[in-house]
Amino acid sequence: MNQHLVCSSEVKTALENGGAVVALETTIISHGFNYPENLECGRECERVIREEGAVPATIGIVDGRIVIGLDDDEIRRFAGDRSIPKCSRRDAAAIVAREGCGATTVAATMLFARMAGIRFFATGGIGGVHRGANQTFDISADLEELAQTEVAVICAGAKSILDIPLTLEYLETGGVTVLGYGTGAFPAFYLRDSGCAVDYRVENAGEAARMFKIKEELGLKGGVLICNPIPLKDEMESAFINGKIQAALDEAQKQGISGKAVTPFLLAELHKTTGGKSVEANKALVFNNARTAAQIALAYRELAGRS
Numbered sequence: 614m615n616q617h618l619v620c621s622s623e624v625k626t627a628l629e630n631g632g633a634v635v636a637l638e639t640t641i642i643s644h645g646f647n648y649p650e651n652l653e654c655g656r657e658c659e660r661v662i663r664e665e666g667a668v669p670a671t672i673g674i675v676d677g678r679i680v681i682g683l684d685d686d687e688i689r690r691f692a693g694d695r696s697i698p699k700c701s702r703r704d705a706a707a708i709v710a711r712e713g714c715g716a717t718t719v720a721a722t723m724l725f726a727r728m729a730g731i732r733f734f735a736t737g738g739i740g741g742v743h744r745g746a747n748q749t750f751d752i753s754a755d756l757e758e759l760a761q762t763e764v765a766v767i768c769a770g771a772k773s774i775l776d777i778p779l780t781l782e783y784l785e786t787g788g789v790t791v792l793g794y795g796t797g798a799f800p801a802f803y804l805r806d807s808g809c810a811v812d813y814r815v816e817n818a819g820e821a822a823r824m825f826k827i828k829e830e831l832g833l834k835g836g837v838l839i840c841n842p843i844p845l846k847d848e849m850e851s852a853f854i855n856g857k858i859q860a861a862l863d864e865a866q867k868q869g870i871s872g873k874a875v876t877p878f879l880l881a882e883l884h885k886t887t888g889g890k891s892v893e894a895n896k897a898l899v900f901n902n903a904r905t906a907a908q909i910a911l912a913y914r915e916l917a918g919r920s
Contacts, residue, residue: 615728617709620670621682627668628730631917633910635662636726636734636764639673639683640699641899642691643716644877645737646892647884652692654896656685658735658903665907672725674700677712681729691716699873701754719766720758723836727762732825732913734766735906737899738802739838741771741780743875744862751875752783759836760787765825767839767906769898770800770807774858774879777807784838790828791838792821794905800842803849803894811840818905822912841905847897849890857886 620628627634642655659669671683673691680687691697691714700708700715702724708715717725719739726734740753759766771780781799784791791799793811801807815821825837842848861882870878883891 615679617677618679618681618725618728620729621680621684623668624670624682624729631914633667633907633914634670634731634733635667635903635906635910636681636722636731637662637669637671637903638719638722638734638736639671639691639697639716640718641737642671642688643695643697644699645880645895648692650892650896652689654899655688655692657896657900661900661903662735662907665904665911667907667910669903670726670729670731672717672722674705674708674713674715674717676714677709679705679709679725679728681725681731690714702758703754719755720753723755723758723762723764723766726764732763732765733906733910734764735899735903736766736768737895737902738769738772739766740876741775741777742783744774744776746776746779749871751871756780756783756787756789759784759789759838761834762836763829763834765821765837765839765909767794767841767902767909769802769843769902770840771802772876773802773804773807773854774862774876777801777809781809788833788835789838790824791840792824794821794839794841796840796842798842800840802898803843803854803891804851805842805845805848815839818908818912819916821909822916825909826913826916839905839909841898841902843894843898844901847894849887849894854883854887854891857883857891860886
């Protein structure tokens with residue numbers, strides 16, 4: 614175990630016994646929702662994973678320690694303190710060295726999960742190529758992490774605020790396999806179909822787990838993206854949400870917002886302009902991904918037990 618990593622006793626026991634463990638990020642808690650919804654969301658993700666029979670491992674940097682499996686007091690701390698910075702791969706060493714706290718992004722959660730030996734990670738949606746990236750070069754580190762870190766990420770596709778065709782092109786260049794969970798369409802967070810296709814469709818947890826296991830056996834570098842569309846009943850109307858997204862993007866440009874601040878600003882703006890509908894959809898897809906990730910982790914454990 615890396616000297617800077619601390620596993621909770623629950624996670625450590627599960628990993629030592631070949632149990633099914635699912636990683637969760639902390640950026641979604643510190644920066645994804647307002648208090649107390651963020652605290653409720655963090656707790657509910659863990660509850661859903663346990664309900665399926667797997668072990669949740671919420672990951673964050675706490676006072677210079679990379680904690681794999683936050684306790685409830687630590688989750689409450691992340692929920693109540695918006696000043697905790699987002700932590701991606703580039704930030705990890707600096708935050709640990711300064712004995713600070715860091716809310717892990719998709720990229721950092723993947724990195725730390727792999728260090729701890731966790732194969733599966735549930736999130737909302739990945740970052741990607743931002744609209745206008747041909748001018749700004751604003752491309753999420755999530756895509757680079759997916760190209761090099763052996764973790765299966767279960768998500769509702771990429772956030773709708775992104776340039777999805779270019780995001781998929783970038784993933785292809787990085788050799789990242791994009792699977793559709795019960796769908797041939799690449800989902801766009803609030804929408805079940807972005808208009809783009811996934812590489813391969815899988816119908817159930819067993820099929821997804823087997824594909825990931827064979828990838829490991831082949832020694833192929835990088836992760837797998839398992840795209841689990843938002844439940845049909847929670848999907849937002851396309852014209853409505855796309856109009857709100859464009860207005861939020863225009864406002865971000867007007868205010869000169871860039872870099873790490875873009876996504877939190879856009880999500881907050883959508884919360885305001887949709888009357889909270891975007892937040893309800895966001896929560897629904899996150900819980901759905903947590904459940905699916907637990908099922909895939911359990912299916913992988915069963916496959917590993919047979920081999």
